[in-house]
Amino acid sequence: MNKGNHYLKMLALIVAAGFIGLLVSCNDDDPDPDPDVTVSLEAVIDYSPSAPEEGEEVTLDASLSVDDAGVGFDVQWTITSAPENSTATIADPSATTTTFTPDIEGSYEIELEISNATEGVSDTETQTITVLPKGFEELSGAITTDLTLENIIEDPTQIDYLVTGNVTASAMLTIEPGVVIHFQENTMLTIDQAGSIKAEGTESDSIIFTSVNEGGGILWKGIFIGSGSSQNIIKYAKVMYAGNEAMNFTGDDFKAGIGVNSGGNIRVENSTLMFNDGYGLYVDENEGHINTFINNDVSDNIVGVGTWADEVDDLDNTTTFSNNSQAAVEIMASSFSETNEATWNVLADGASYNISGTINVNGTLTIAPGANFEMDEDVIINVYGAFIANGTDVSPINFTTSDDALGLLWKGIYVNSADGRNILNHVNISYAGNSIMNFSGADFSAGLGIDASGKISITNSTFSNNEGYGVYSEESGGQIATFEANTFSSNDVGVGVSANEADALDGATIFSNNQSAAVEIFGTTYEDSRTSTWKALNGSAAYRVTGNVDIDGALTIEPGVTMEFDEDVLVRVYGSLTAEGTASEHITFTTSNLNGGLYWKGIHIISSTTLNSFDYVDLSYAGQSAMNFSGADFAAGIGVDANGRVSVTNSSITECKNYGLYIEETGGQLEIFANNDFSNNLRGVGLRADEVDALDGNTTFSNNSFAEVEIFGSSLSDIKDVTWTALSGDAYYRVTGRLDINGVLTIAPGALFEFDEDVDVRVYGAFIADGTVDDIITFTSSNITGGLLWKGFHIISSDSRNSFDFTLVSHGGNSPINFSGDDFAANIGVDTNGQVSITNSTISNSGAYGVYSKGTTNNFTDISAGNTFTSNPNGNF
Known part of the structure; x- marks a missing residue:
């Protein structure tokens, strides 16, 4: 062994041991493991x-x-x-x-x-x-000359080609039936502008484009069509497991099995698009085109097909869509071109279009019966061309939210075209109204909004769960051409219209659970060129009038109509208003908020036409504020101005803050008045002397706290020869100002008159008050308990018909009568040239004289005259 090497090894061991000791020492100072830390493992292959x-x-x-x-x-x-x-x-x-x-x-x-x-x-x-089996070929890179991919292996389960890198075809790429192409992760086949693809399989021998590892969740990128060649076709093919990464489109970038770029064009027929992340087929909104799309199967993608408005009509009604997690077909924000005239087909098996952005319809768009549309949040369809949604009873067209579970609302359909073809027939619109539409006038939210230049027919359709209006027709000109047999439920307001458009509504349409109103009529003018009828709404539905309405034309209210008015809302009649119900179908005018104690203003009759009529009408809770009459201003349920004229028959006027019916003191006319009921008003009827004879004896009065009938200080014209009838029951006339009788006035037996303090009656014509033993005529103070006296009668005329027979005249004489000579106070005062007969009457409780005469009278003190004088402090005569 080499000693040098041995020493080096020993030195290394010593250093290593020291380093380990140092680590142990450091670890001894570390805190104990945190017992609250969760220990977990995650396996990754x-x-x-x-x-x-x-x-x-x-x-x-x-x-x-x-x-x-x-x-x-x-x-x-x-x-x-x-x-x-x-x-x-x-x-x-x-x-x-x-x-x-x-x-x-x-x-x-x-x-x-x-x-x-x-x-x-x-x-x-x-x-x-x-x-993979052996024997396939690998593909990658550019294809610059025409190329045909042949079916290498006949077994349709075996791979023929493996795409190992991106392939770009700048020439014709032909793929034969039966070819199986596998793509490695994120690889793509691009057909660029100079290229084309012809992938035509057969029914029995399809072409397959798929991932190299379907089971492993490996995705390729897809087929990108940048070529506009008319030869581009994918037929009897399967495109699967693509969408690993977004393609680079001219517009926004998305994942897709097949992507058609701006200028690109493709035919897809009898093919399957499935298991793709993103879109099965995506068509760029900047002029990508589908030539044909027929009889395909699109399933288990995120979105089946994504396209823009001008290309939707290329989709057929035989392609099946299933289990596409977000949408079968997505229509992106785009415009349907002005030159385009096409039909959006119904998708097979009830599949829905998902509209994800604003659609502007500039051309002529027809929606096929049975088509379903799901709209993303705040999405709107703007109609500037023609919109023909003509469903059927068995195949309605549906527009609704793409996610009602989350409470998301779309915006609605906005119509600003007057094309006579615009129609919604057998259409259901629901969960719209997310935000307001931009109308010519005020802006509102609606399921269907018709702007000032818009016009549309609405028949057999349903509007439900819309925020704001189900249908809103812009107050300055929106038009409803036809409106029949619709249903409005659970909207804030069913329909909102101007006065001009209310006559379009029918009596068959059903309204239920619309929170604020079934039908709202805005403060608008019913134009002088119109002659029409507002129909009774179905069931208990009512019109709600939210602003002042001026009736310049000839308006008829149909029997059974109910109209509810917002606080202080007024109807002014410059044309004519004919509200004639029947005994079984009354017309109702009342407040829109009875529980809130709110009052509307009333109906102001300005025109003199005899068409103004209220028959079998129930009017209540009016009189919030005074109407602007020619003379003094007063509040009333019905107010008839100086030149106005009206008939009121078989009607009830109740709960008004002031007058139930007010006839303006300088000239309003009461044409016909019979068989009415006035109750719980401050004043039942208020009118001048010339109109009192119009009142009948059958009308009932009750609990009108100030007066049943008030007669203002006024003159009975010298051309009048009339009778003032006895009011029904114990109802009385209350005279609140001086009366000058210039004509011939007869008071019917049983009539009751109460006079306000110091009010007098001056007779320049003829005054005939002849009661009977059973029906005496009463003239007395309006406030006996308050100790107030009226002034009395001043007989100035020498008409021999002046008479009081079977009358009670009491509590007059508040102040002296202005005689020709000295003035004296009396219940009845006869001036120098005056003449009167007083028989069978009681003259009592005067502030001064019972009778004071400077003129000609009968021997009214004689017992044969049958008079009674009591409690007259200055003398009976």
């Missing part, structure tokens, strides 16, 4: 080569396994599955790195178990290794 042939040694390596706590582990390799008759074994099953030699082509399942018995932990990993 690495092997090479990635595509071994039979008879080629394979190296197995466990060194990449994870041992975070550094506890160490033992190794055990096992072949758990191998091709039949294989006798392959692992050289050293317990070594971290070992080998085995596959003796038969096929799949070998290798199991690795790592364990630490002391810590009681272990983990197992399994890896499938595909072993």
Whole structure:
């Protein structure tokens, strides 16, 4: 032995021993292991080569396994599955790195178990290794001259070609039927602009493009089509286990089995696209093209097909889609060209299109019956051309969210085209309204939004679970061409329309569980060119009016209509309003928030047409604020302005803050008034003297706290010869200002009048108050308990018809009557030229005289006159 070498070895051992001692010393100072640290192992198998042939040694390596706590582990390799008759074994099953030699082509399942018995932990990993048979050819690099790949091995289960590096074809690449091509990890076949591909198998002898190791989860990159050649075709082929890495498209980059770049073109027929990570087929949104796509099977990809709007019509209705985890067909954000006129087919077996971005429809797009669309969050379809979605009863068209489980909403369909072909028939729109649409006026969210220049027909369709409106028609011009037999459920609002478009709605459409309203009518104008009817909605559904509505045209309200008005909302009638219900189908006008105690403003009649009519109408909870009349302003359920005219029959007006019905004191006209009910208003009816004769004796009044009927200070015109009827029950007229009787006024037996403080009646024409023994006429104070007196009657005219017979005149005489000479206070005052007859009457409780006469009277004090005078402090006469 060489002594020098011996000394060197001894020196090395001494140094090593010292170093080990130092390590031990350091370890003695280390803290004890943390008992809370979790010890775990993760087995990882690495092997090479990635595509071994039979008879080629394979190296197995466990060194990449994870041992975070550094506890160490033992190794055990096992072949758990191998091709039949294989006798392959692992050289050293317990070594971290070992080998085995596959003796038969096929799949070998290798199991690795790592364990630490002391810590009681272990983990197992399994890896499938595909072993190739001998005899295939390898491909890589550029193909610059026409090339045909022949079927080398007739057995369709055997590989013909192995792609070991990226292949780029700049010439014609022809692949014969039966060819099987395996691709190593992340390799790709590119057909560039100068090249073309003709891969046409047959029904019995298909072409296969797949991974070199399907079972091992190894993916290749895919087929990239950059060529626009019309010869490009993939037919009776299988493209599988691609998508290892994104392809470099002109637009965004994605993974795909087949990728068609900008300018590229491909026909895919009778082929299978499956087990691809990413898309089975992806068409770049920058002018990638599908020539034909027919009778394929697209399954178990992330997305079956990804394409853009102009290419969707190339997809057929026979291709099957199954188990594509995100979507069968994805339509990306894009525009359907103005020159395009095409149909998007229904996908087979109920498969859905997934629209992942905004679609602008500029051309003429038809949606086939039965088509299903799932829309990503906030995605919108904008219609600027023509949109024809004409489903059938058995094959409706569906637009909904791509994920209702997470509560995601899409944006909706926006129509800003007036094309007469626009239609939704047998269409279901749900879970839209994620954000507001940009309308010409105010912006709102909706399932379907019709802008000012838009027009569409909506029939036999369902709108459900939409945020905002099911359908919104823009208030300044959106048009609904036809609206029939639809269903609106669980939207915030079913339909929102302007006054001009409300007549498009039908009575068959069903509304249910729409949170704020079935139909909302915005504050808008019903134009003077319109003559139409607002129909009764189905069931108990109501119109909700959320802003002031001006009726300039001729509007009819159909029997059975219910209208609910928001706080202080007013209807102004400049044209005509005919609201005529029936005994069995009343029309209802009321508040939209009864529980909240909110009142609407009422209906203001400005026009003088006789078409203004309320028959069998129930109006309630109006009068939130005063209407702007020609004279003084008042709140009312129905207010008739100076030039207005209205008829009110068989109707109820209740719970109004002030007047139920107000006829403006300077000229409003009450045409017909019969068989109504006024209850729980502050004032039932308020009107001037010239209109009182329109009131009937059948209308009922109850609990109108200030007055059943108020007669304002006004004049009965000299052309009038009328009778003021007795109101029904114990209802009374309350006179709140001076009355000048210039015409001929007859008071019907049984009538009751109450006068406010110091109010008087001046008779310049004729005043005939002839009651009966059973129905006396009463004239008294409106506040006897408050001690208030009215002024009394001042008879100025010499008309011999002036008379009081079977009357009670009491609590007048508050202040002197303005006689020709001296003034005196009295219940009845007869001026110098006045004439009156008083019989069978009671004159009582005057503030001064019962009767004071300077004119001509009957001998009213004679017992034969039958009068009674009591409690008149200045004398009975």
